[in-house]
Amino acid sequence: MNNQSPTGSNEFVSAKLKLMEERCRKNRLSLTVQRRAILENLSSRTDHPTADQIYASIQDRITGVSRTTVYRVLETFVQLGLAQKISNPEAKARFDADTSKHHHASCLVCEKVIDIDARQLPDIDLGSVDLGGFKVFDCSVVAVGLCSDCSSMDTAYRSIKFN
Amino acid sequence: MNNQSPTGSNEFVSAKLKLMEERCRKNRLSLTVQRRAILENLSSRTDHPTADQIYASIQDRITGVSRTTVYRVLETFVQLGLAQKISNPEAKARFDADTSKHHHASCLVCEKVIDIDARQLPDIDLGSVDLGGFKVFDCSVVAVGLCSDCSSMDTAYRSIKFN
DNA sequence: TAATATTTGCAATAAGGTGTCAAAAATGAA
DNA sequence: TTCATTTTTGACACCTTATTGCAAATATTA
Structure with missing residues (x-):
């Protein structure tokens, strides 16, 4: 962990x-x-x-x-x-009893969401960012990708050709 | 904008x-x-x-x-x-044709999502963060709060006592 | 303990999303 | 162009996620 x-x-x-x-x-x-x-x-x-x-x-x-x-x-x-x-890219609400500042990583395959300790990342300062009047209550980083279990399954996640 | x-x-x-x-x-x-x-x-x-x-x-x-x-x-x-x-805190999928690196702010009242230019924030470097084997495809900042329209409506958004 | 206020559970319904399958459209070879 | 093949679409049913109204049950307050 x-x-x-x-x-x-x-x-x-x-x-x-x-x-x-x-x-x-x-x-x-x-x-x-x-x-x-x-x-x-x-x-x-x-x-x-x-x-x-x-x-x-x-x-x-x-x-x-x-x-x-x-x-x-x-x-x-x-x-x-x-x-x-x-916040997550799936179409369902996910809840967290930890309301302290931290971030999340969301697995695209199994939909698992893991925590990322805020101390491992520099603070995100939106203070000097032009948000056109948007009043920020909270902000965090969301990473999307494959969790260790799903990436170790060696599944060809995508077979799409980009070039 | x-x-x-x-x-x-x-x-x-x-x-x-x-x-x-x-x-x-x-x-x-x-x-x-x-x-x-x-x-x-x-x-x-x-x-x-x-x-x-x-x-x-x-x-x-x-x-x-x-x-x-x-x-x-x-x-x-x-x-x-x-x-x-x-990624957003609502229980529905939202789509964006802009696949370049940028961030989002999501209004809790009207559910509007606005863009935050990535150049206004330092890069988020997850390279040196311990993610326990999680393989990151993409990562971004999600802010939640009130958009300018909703915050200017001067609605008492919460009347909850915390102390 | 009784009166009042709040919350619960049920049932109905809305909203978001997915699976099946025949018909329709797109593709590629002749 | 035409025809055979492949892919996609649309209709429909159905699933999952979430919300609402209301009577019964529970919690609070006096």
Whole structure:
């Protein structure tokens, strides 16, 4: 793993749950078992899951959690700053409980998304860039290519002739 | 516009069409009116449209082009290196006929995606970064925030309390 | 513990995208 | 040009991802 972020560790998960309780109380949002379960699941994984992937791994718990709720709760987490939707070239939303500055690499074959530690790259300074009035909340690097597993499969990824 | 890329100009469109003819011939792909119409539409716009947006703007032409074809042809263009899918936090694919190195800013409200000229930022060098075997084909910066139109609307974008 | 406010789950529906297959169009050889 | 072959298209069904309305259930607050 090239990822130094604490995402996935037990400490990270419990700190995240604590932060959720705080933010929910401050914003008059209920502390439900569903919200706890979803945040616990998301923050214990490092694979940047989609809503349905989270749903799949939680639904077999006692009582279960509905798919609709997973979608809604994840949206709430993004609003609360507890999670972020990460930019990727696929047509689906991917979530990350690590909201600290870091970057991502997205595999074109298996769609795996791995973290790139922000400390390994110089800061991206958009301060002096002309963005025509665009107000930046966040910015990061997205690399696309083949993960180690997929590139080692030695598949001829493209047989297209360019010249 | 903060975009110096030629995307959208007449010269860009005709050069792109010429390139398509070349690549299609080299790869034994047919030169169809549908492919021409779709590439012409995509390369003449600067708004990074979705497949359905392209479909909507060409279906009223003589004969028309089916939705399925638009989806399929865009995929072909990506394979041929004539277009790219750009990374964004929404759950849909957005296409760009400008395959040169540049970056994007994505508005959280209206979903507009604008270009950021690569020359305004230092190169991102992933050469010395530990990616655990990930093979990078391409990489770019994605900024998320509010475009000038949406931020000037003075809408309280979030009323969430963080502390 | 009761009243109130919020959230959930279900069901329906929208939106984005893919697979199949016969018909149509493009290509290449004669 | 014409014909046989190959490729592509369009129609349609269907899948996946995501959203909405509303009654029932749960959480919060007094």
